[in-house]
Amino acid sequence: MRGLLNRKAGRGGWAAPLSLLLAAVVVLTAGSFAFTFVHLNRVAQLSGASITGWSFSEFVRQTAEVQVLVARGATAAQLEVPLAILQSKGQVVADERLVDQLSAVERDALQRTVETVQAFTPARLSRAGGVEQMEAVMGVALRTYTAALQALDRQRSGIAANLRAAERTLTGLGALLVILSVFTVSSLLRNAARALATEVRRTREAERARAELERGAEALRAAQAEAQRERDFAVQLTETMGEGLIVTDADGQFSYVNPAFAALVERAQAELLGEPVDRVLPDLNPWPADGTGRRVAEVVLRRPDGQERQVLVTAVARTTGGQIAVLTDLTDLKRAQARLRALYDVVAAPGPGAGSGPGDAELNWTLTRLLQLGRDAFGGVGAYAVPDGTSWRLTLLVGPVDPEDLQVRAGLLDCAARSGPDGRHCGNGQVCTVPVRVGGETRGVLIFQRDSLDLPFSAADEDYLRLIGQWAETHAEREQAGTLLRSSEARLKAIVGASLDAIITSDERGVITEFNPAAEQIFALPQASAIGQPMAQLIVPPGMRQAHTLGMERVRGGGPDRMLGQRLELFACRADGQEFPVELSVVRLPTVPPVYAGFLRDITERRAAEAQLRDRTVQLDSVFKVSPDGFVTFGPDGRITESNPAFERLTGLSAAELAGLDEAELEALLVARSEAVPLAGLGGDAVQVACPARRVLKRATRVMKGRDGEALGRVMYFRDITPEAEISLMKSEFLSTAAHELRTPMTSIYGFTELLLTRSLDADTTRDLLDTIYRQAGRLIVLLGELLDLARIEARDRQDFEFLEQPLAPLVRGAARAFTPPGDTERLHLSVPDDLNVRVDAAKFQQALGNVLSNAFKYSPGGGDVHVQVAAAPGAAVTVRVTDRGVGMTADQARRAFERFYRADTSGRIPGTGLGLSLVQEIMRCHGGEATLTSVPGQGTAVTLSFPAAAPAGGAAGSVPAQAGHP
Template identity: 25%
Template structure:
């Protein structure tokens, strides 16, 4: 504003003689008072865009005193760019009219300003336009605040959208509560884990919602203490706790809690992860690790036994073979019935030893079971018959409760027989420590048609198994027996045999006699069952054997002589060699024609494979008449050789029927004698 605006107008009027001659003397103060009283920046310019008047707001906005503005042009005061802007705007003005404009304008040194402006024509009476009145309002601060607010709103909208996407799609449950413990957010993962809908959860107390009743008091105390003292041992830590579903089921969870401050308001965001599946997976991994560990132990045990199988099976072959021949010899002698029975028992025990060795080898080879249709009562009867003397001498009574209508099982009878014998032996050995009262063993069975399984229970009335070792009794090499009386492998092997049949062997949680108890569960699977419960015997050797000669090669002279005796009983003649080198020497001499060769594989004086290769070069027609007898075919070299040769093989200990069967395969009856 000028120091004397009224005088300025008057002077301007006198000089020009045209500027305000249409205004009366009373109108000039009115105009001055009008422009001085408004809050906007006001300026009056003539047609040359020269300032005639500015108010104080305009002076403050431009930052120059009125004396440097009045009489100067817009070009002089504001510069070329703004002068051009005003010139173009005024050019569009209709006569006697006004225009308004709003936007960002660059004021040079004053910077960019957001201006709302009107430009109005100022006529000379009813004549032509003498100038223009410019009213401007600086809205820069307001516009900046508006833009900042819009930015904040947009940022908040984006944050809310981002938050919603993250929270709603999080795999973990996110539950937010306020200071009172009321739920203010409950994401979809929480809905899935805890079973409440979002509407059901919102506003409810978290303690009533997912915290088990036994933990609610501790939760309330912890929240109250933190709100009062700020001390906590929970915030920011990973915790594993129990939580409760809508159904009342308790589940393990992993939990972290974070405090969120919104001004003076405090919220607590809990991230929860359901650990039920993780725990199940960990238990399964641990179970499989333990199973693998046990299998490794059993494999090592099987390999150990396989290494000595040859040495075990040779004497077993001698015991079985000589016992059978002794029994046959005694059968025709009067008053020898008792000796025949005793030899039969020796033979049965030797067969049991052979089956045990073969079972270990079968596990090590992972060979399929020799299954057939079997009744459990028959196996139990056979096992008790084998152990009858031991049970009687130990004063043990055996109660048997086996229903007559039990279904037939499709199993390897020898292996299940071995398991039952082992469990009964363990029972009566534990009862030997019982000094008072009766010693009893109970064997019972039942059929579960729904589960398609038979359960066989064997229990005793001894002292039982202490709880401290229950988890270890199936571990290989673990035994409670004194040193020298137990190997610790019986239960481990028995469980392995039952599991290989798809069944289970476990401790009986409630043994009927109160002592130790075991329960065997075997599935009923008759998909491959043979309706016949007994194997049909091989047809007798009907062909004429007189004049047929068999060469027997074995480094164990007792085995070789036993084989020779069995062969001669079938009508053949026989020669014996104690190794491959000795057999070659026989061929160099005057040996009679050979129609079949029974040869061991592992021998120090020239083994079976090297003799077979020599035979292929020197007597190739005889390679089809060779059968191998061995105490162990587990070794990879022996297995590869047998596959390469294509020769039949039987394992020690052998039976006369085995020898008859292999000779029937080897001997060509149309060959010359």
């Protein structure tokens, strides 16, 4: 029993440590798996960031493309698609995970730039300032692209470090599992042997231990399978990398290469595995030693076909021996940098004779060097063609081409003509054309043609050629600006030289620095003698020299200059000492030190002209006084300022009676002495004066305006037209008689036509003819009636008008009832106040308003409402406004609407005589008012009848609209 207890104690002594050891193995295995999974997951994330990092370069490329379009003056339509692509790529860059690897400043700058790009519109970029905005975007894009490349480098280092960590972890885990397995198996075997030798009961325990061992082995195999799957996933990531990835062993041989590296060296992956690295990458020495960290170097990689590629190698040493390296092809980047440096050298170098005159020679020199630059980059031929009328002409040709080879020259010219304006490809892609535009106009076309054996132009090549074209445009614009500047200076000198005013400039000391030809002529002093001389001693009169000197000293001391910006009349002194009047204006030019420019004009002749004008005024005043026609002038305040003796003689009014009267008071005096009535056919306002003699005076009023159009007053002109009035009276009587005589036969024709219509002698054709005669006879009767009305008004000159002060509302409503067509009462809308009185002839007013209403309905064939509105402000004229929504009239038609026999509609579709509105105007003038018309074609017409104001009717105040048909 004691021995058995000892054996149990012995088993307890090793069982507990073994259990702890197994638990530690499980924990370490799980931790190793987790550690390996985390690092491989980081490798996947970092590889994904490396793969998707292309979006930064795409953003830079698209920004450059839009910048080139904006710089070349592209229209908003041409910018629409490139700008949309740029905004899309900007959003992709903003959402990149790689952005989080940038610094806060670069990240904020990128975010602001992307927001700015999203706010761009094609119209905004095509205006002034678009180039500067795109330059700012390009600057931020390049900086962030550089930072992204650096972040990618760091991530590649992280990939290598994580792969190393995962490899070390897996290696250590495998070794640990082997050791633990050996230890465990040995322990179990020893325990099993001891149990078999000492105790049969240990058999069952051994079997259980063996089962546990098998389960542990199965878990180990599962962990190894999982680790293999993780490794396969990492390999798949490396297979899709854009950069080359290699792994070497401790013997310096390739143990793994990805497809990108195989394509870079133009070898198959299977061929490279196991091959020494030095045979493929002889320049990559020394490799980083174990534990020395990472090494970055640029090397030259030579392909089997002899081509050389510039490669950036980022290598890290493996803990187990060998290297892990990422290779990035820099050949295209280096080539682009070399091309840009060569292009900068060309455009920065001054041409022959730079700055010595017109820039055509220097421009041709620059274009030749640019063509040579393109030929050095791509081979073949470079040419420059310019428009020559409707065809094109080659001015420059660089390359191995015989100048007499007409076929090649014709092909180049054909490409320029077909694709020069928009820079498209020509032919099979072996030719690329780049337009050179200045000020939106095609100045010429750069043509680059590669040899037939060369590859077609790639997108990068086209971008480079467009950049060459942009530099050519910039140089051409600079040369054109220089030409314009020289032309502007020449024009300025010509203007100064041709100026009729003297232009004299001086410095702050008063020394003359410029003396134009007009100054030479005015002051009788040559320019050579004037420049450099003190102005005070040369052209300032002796009596003003001291004041001039004190003024210049005050200005130099910072005091005010009371002469600047003013137009002064002073005296100047010629070379012979003669003083003469001048008009002087002095300005300070924005220069440092200050320069003063004086503009002088000899006003000797103007002073003489002013004296002559005064004499002329005296003469006109004399004419005013001796004129046989009467004049009355009103000042700006509307009161009489002067009357001539002829007016006093014609009216019998003295100057004392007229002084200070306004126009209304003058009218009252004239009415007291005569009866002011319009006379037929004379127009304007005529007055029949009874004393001191019976005369007919025609009155006209004109506004007197100053030189700037301001009203200076009014002048009323009275002319004795007694003979013309008598002739007009005779003419009116004649028209009245003739109209009366014509009406009798027309009435007979009308009656006979009615009689013929009752017969059944002929067919329908005869009836149509008789209908026509009937209608024409009716129109003649209407015409004669309106002629009689006009003749009566003109002949009797308001004598048959019966003016009574009466309410206006019943007159308007009565005219509405009488002249509204049947069935159209709902279209008429009245707005008439009941408390408004006017002094009118009721019948004549209703006749005038009826004519206007008839026109409103007649010229609204498509329907539409007709509005009649009556309004009057206190003390103002009463207006009756008739508005329709008819066909309307043009401005010229509206201006002639009141002429007799004038009709805006000449088609004959709308009946009328053309006398209605002229009759309305005559009636309104007899009432002391007027008729006015405004119209818009297709929108309708408004006719306004204006009457002098009268006293209120005493009825209820307010405006009561009345419905048509119920006035």
